[in-house]
Amino acid sequence: MTAGSRIVAMGHYQPSRVVTNEDLTRNLDTNDEWIRSRVGIAERRVADGESVADMATYAAEKALATSGLSAADIDLVVVATCSSIDRCPNVATRVASKLGIAAPAAYDLNTACSGFSYALGSADHAIKAGASRHALVIGAEKLSDITDWSDRTTAVLFGDGAGAAVVSAVPDGEQAGVGPVLWGSAPERGDVLRIEGWHPYIKQDGQSVFRWATTALAPFALEACKRAGIEPSELAAFVPHQANTRIIDGIVKRLGLGPDVIIAKDLVESGNTSAASVPLALSKLVERREVPSGAPVLLFGFGGGLTYAGQVVRCP
Amino acid sequence: MATREEITSGLAEILEEVAGVNPDDVAEGKSFTDDLDVDSLSMVEVVVAAEEKFGVKIPDNEVQNLKTVGDAVTYIEANH
Numbered sequence: 597m598t599a600g601s602r603i604v605a606m607g608h609y610q611p612s613r614v615v616t617n618e619d620l621t622r623n624l625d626t627n628d629e630w631i632r633s634r635v636g637i638a639e640r641r642v643a644d645g646e647s648v649a650d651m652a653t654y655a656a657e658k659a660l661a662t663s664g665l666s667a668a669d670i671d672l673v674v675v676a677t678c679s680s681i682d683r684c685p686n687v688a689t690r691v692a693s694k695l696g697i698a699a700p701a702a703y704d705l706n707t708a709c710s711g712f713s714y715a716l717g718s719a720d721h722a723i724k725a726g727a728s729r730h731a732l733v734i735g736a737e738k739l740s741d742i743t744d745w746s747d748r749t750t751a752v753l754f755g756d757g758a759g760a761a762v763v764s765a766v767p768d769g770e771q772a773g774v775g776p777v778l779w780g781s782a783p784e785r786g787d788v789l790r791i792e793g794w795h796p797y798i799k800q801d802g803q804s805v806f807r808w809a810t811t812a813l814a815p816f817a818l819e820a821c822k823r824a825g826i827e828p829s830e831l832a833a834f835v836p837h838q839a840n841t842r843i844i845d846g847i848v849k850r851l852g853l854g855p856d857v858i859i860a861k862d863l864v865e866s867g868n869t870s871a872a873s874v875p876l877a878l879s880k881l882v883e884r885r886e887v888p889s890g891a892p893v894l895l896f897g898f899g900g901g902l903t904y905a906g907q908v909v910r911c912p
Numbered sequence: 913m914a915t916r917e918e919i920t921s922g923l924a925e926i927l928e929e930v931a932g933v934n935p936d937d938v939a940e941g942k943s944f945t946d947d948l949d950v951d952s953l954s955m956v957e958v959v960v961a962a963e964e965k966f967g968v969k970i971p972d973n974e975v976q977n978l979k980t981v982g983d984a985v986t987y988i989e990a991n992h
Contacts, residue, residue, distance in 0.1 A: 633951070801972070802952065803956050803975060804972045806953050806956050807956045807959075807960065807972065810957070840953075842953055846957075
């Protein structure tokens with residue numbers, strides 16, 4: 597048995613095609629100022645040929661290379677996604693096949709935008725139970741496939757991308773780097789955000805989602821800190837789901853985070869990438885060395901189904 | 913029981929804090945969106961703050977009916 601797990605390395609991938617707010621005004625009655633002030637997004641990346649599995653693979657490949665481990669070491673692949681059109685083989689086995697991971701436990705998980713923290717929690721539990729030693733935990737989305745590009749209330753919000761973590765069992769005697777997950781949902785109000793039917797588009801009741809996100813979530817984020825034995829003031833960074841800067845600001849205010857805590861706002865350049873948003877933003881923070889290795893970072897995802905999940909991790 | 917004037921001035925304080933609205937501009941006949949430039953998300957913040965301040969419940973499906981300051985005052989007066 598191990599004391600727990602830690603994130604050893606991160607990696608991310610975004611398509612090369614940039615779509616600016618200005619680009620969107622060609623086909624939609626919207627404008628840059630409106631999108632920036634309501635949502636906080638300046639541009640997003642949109643996939644051309646890449647599938648969810650392709651983007652997941654590229655992100656995982658980078659994380660694996662940084663970790664110093666090889667494909668043969670990986671025994672678990674978990675992919676959080678709500679936008680994969682192909683259901684079988686699942687994304688996790690597609691990634692494993694592309695990376696030459698021979699016989700991993702491999703599954704997809706869908707809790708929409710909170711997916712990465714759910715997947716990280718699941719992998720951490722598997723490692724603690726002795727069912728895995730080295731896991732790939734990935735959030736990957738191609739939301740452009742399920743975006744109604746003629747609906748100005750949603751088309752301005754979303755982007756494509758992937759982020760991945762290599763998560764390993766900590767050696768005996770060392771501290772765990774993935775804190776206990778706080779996870780849950782508000783299913784009775786889950787229908788305010790929907791991806792339903794054949795050839796579905798994302799639909800949401802924006803005001804209801806905004807109200808839930810800015811009022812209900814801070815106590816859960818605080819509880820995630822408490823379970824990890826960390827005071828919010830001790831956090832080096834906060835990486836929430838990247839949906840809207842005004843939601844992020846609202847949660848930050850209720851958490852009482854000071855100016856010393858780095859607040860991830862990757863949505864400015866990436867849009868809302870659902871389950872990919874937290875690992876994408878964390879991977880960029882790590883890449884830019886903005887957070888010291890070992891420093892506590894609060895991850896917190898929330899969204900469709902009105903699911904939420906978060907945990908404090910030690911920065912790789 | 914708060915009077916309509918008291919509720920209006922309470923809303924003016926909230927509007928100033930949440931959306932930077934000049935309290936002198938707040939009157940019962942003013943539309944939140946058209947006259948006071950309160951966007952849909954700020955409106956949610958106003959509603960949440962009003963719930964706390966006046967001890968009322970303003971459900972999501974009620975928010976869209978609150979077009980003017982007077983609508984909000986009437987709702988709060990009837991429900992608090």
